[in-house]
Amino acid sequence: MNVNKLMAELEAKHPGEVEYLQAVREVLESIEEVYNQNPQFESAKIIERMVEPDRIFMFKVPWTDDEGNVHVNLGYRVQFNNAIGPYKGGLRFHPSVNLSILKFLGFEQIFKNALTTLPMGGAKGGSDFNPKGRSDAEIMRFCQSFMLELWKHIGPETDVPAGDIGVGGREIGFLYGMYKKLASENTGVLTGKGINWGGSLIRPEATGFGATYFAQEMLATKGMSFAGKRVALSGFGNVAWGAALKVTELGGKVVTISGPDGYILDEDGISGEKIDYLLELRASNQDIVEPYAKKFPNAKFFAGKRPWEVKVDVAMPCATQNELGKEDAEALVKNGCVCVAEGANMPCTPEAIEVLQQNKILFAPGKAVNAGGVATSGLEMTQNSMKLSWSREEVDARLQQIMKNIHEACVKHGTEKDGYVNYVKGANIAGFLKVANAMLDQGIL
Missing domain, CATH: 3.40.50.10860 (Leucine Dehydrogenase, chain A, domain 1)
Known part of the structure; x- marks a missing residue:
């Protein structure tokens, strides 16, 4: 090729x-x-x-x-x-x-x-x-x-x-x-259904939960955890909401969220009722985060800017594609960030990824990090086909195991000679081999 x-x-x-x-x-x-x-x-x-x-x-x-x-x-x-x-x-x-x-x-x-x-x-x-x-x-x-x-x-x-x-x-x-x-x-032809008519528990939070579980595995390769870590999130939709909940549960402090209008820095941490307020903001049909700073006076709003200039240990871009560029990556490296996990689909530009990998920062792509959402959709399909419903704890445990397995596959295929894990390479190879071999088995179609 x-x-x-x-x-x-x-x-x-x-x-x-x-x-x-x-x-x-x-x-x-x-x-x-x-x-x-x-x-x-x-x-x-x-x-x-x-x-x-x-x-x-x-x-x-x-x-x-x-x-x-x-x-x-x-x-x-x-x-x-x-x-x-x-x-x-x-x-x-x-x-x-x-x-x-x-x-x-x-x-x-x-x-x-x-x-x-x-x-x-x-x-x-x-x-x-x-x-x-x-x-x-x-x-x-x-x-x-x-x-x-x-x-x-x-x-x-x-x-x-x-x-x-x-x-x-x-x-x-x-x-x-x-x-x-x-x-x-x-029939179970759509996922993300209401819990009263075939939906799965924790599906709304699943992408954010899964991203956090994956980042937790990344940190563990360096003997670290979320405990005591400062975390920057972008976006304020389902992914950022789920990540904020799980990061807080694991002992981290979420200090930023963002929208098209700018970003919020909350040094007190975005937890509890503040996370609940993200749901209210999203449901208000106003695609902005500035109201957060008005509701919680200790928070600061930075108009027209992205949160990657803030000094954090972990960055999780959870908004949209190509939102984190080369200069953002350089700022994260300069400020001592140790881990960048893509909660959204392709939020980092190729130039940003190059900076992160050259500096040996733990970096993993969205196709691995945010697979928790579709994984839980798959679990919803399974529940629908079996005509039953699993508890919140069962779904969460299955999700956590899936994310752990994905991390292991990335490490298996992405570990380089110097020990650095190239998660982009690992995720792409693991996914490609599974699909390519299936295509071979099924002939030329």
Whole structure:
């Protein structure tokens, strides 16, 4: 495999799809050595088949607002790879949604899902619809229109969507209600469902919990733990909320959260009622964190800035892609940060990752760190198929074991000669080998 040649061909076929091409390059560079050691992969053109989605559905979503005005959004579903199980991946409702972002997320999902060891393939979908400021009735009508097209392409053994940015329990409820009506069946076709009708306990917190469990394993390789550590989080959605809860439980102090408007520094620690307030902020339909500083006067708000300038031991970017750049990474290194764990999907730029790895900082990518969300979705699918429900403790214990297993796989495939663990390489190789070998077993499809 010649990475530069393959990337040049992809860039010619998919010009301008920056996020997708970035994600593919990262994986190809990580697995190049292993790939070239296994000629059966080359003869079956595994990479050429893996980097292209199985199929992409793109459709219009017309809906009516409360004033009777008609709007038209775009809807997407990218079914990327189902070699190890049904397509699985979230739906994102956000104005930034486009095909490049969904292809990047779907491609990442292949390896993330493989790392969980659960039988789930990779997919992603969503719309450029913005739920912010919309009434429940407007969101219901949009979700029903969206599902009117999507339902034909999904199913409990075919493709199981979940939530993502802009798609929480409310949206999943509206989507599932329409699916159930159209398909005339009550099955586990969506995850992130309400606990009263097939959902799993701790699913909302799972991505943040899992990210914290993974970071805990990273710290343990250096004989450290979260106890007494200062932790910077970005974002203030489900991932940051779950991470704040679990970091605090493990003895760490969360000192930052952030939004598009800037970041909050709270030297007293973001715990207890302050973590609960994150839920209120997110539910307020205002995509800002400044109100936190007004409610808790000891906190400071820094407009238009990111939290990576704060002196912390652990940084967990939990917001969105490419939010932590080279200068941010240099600031973290300068301030003595020992661990950076990606709670979001690809939040660190390639230049930032290079800085962190050159300085031998513990760094792990989102496909490993934030796999706890989809892992718990997989556990929800299992509970649905068995027609039973596990306790909070059972789900949490299974999640913690899955994250520990993912960490072990990353260490196995990513440990370099000097002992430094290249978690990017380890995660990509472990996920790739599982999917590639399944593809070989199933023939040329």
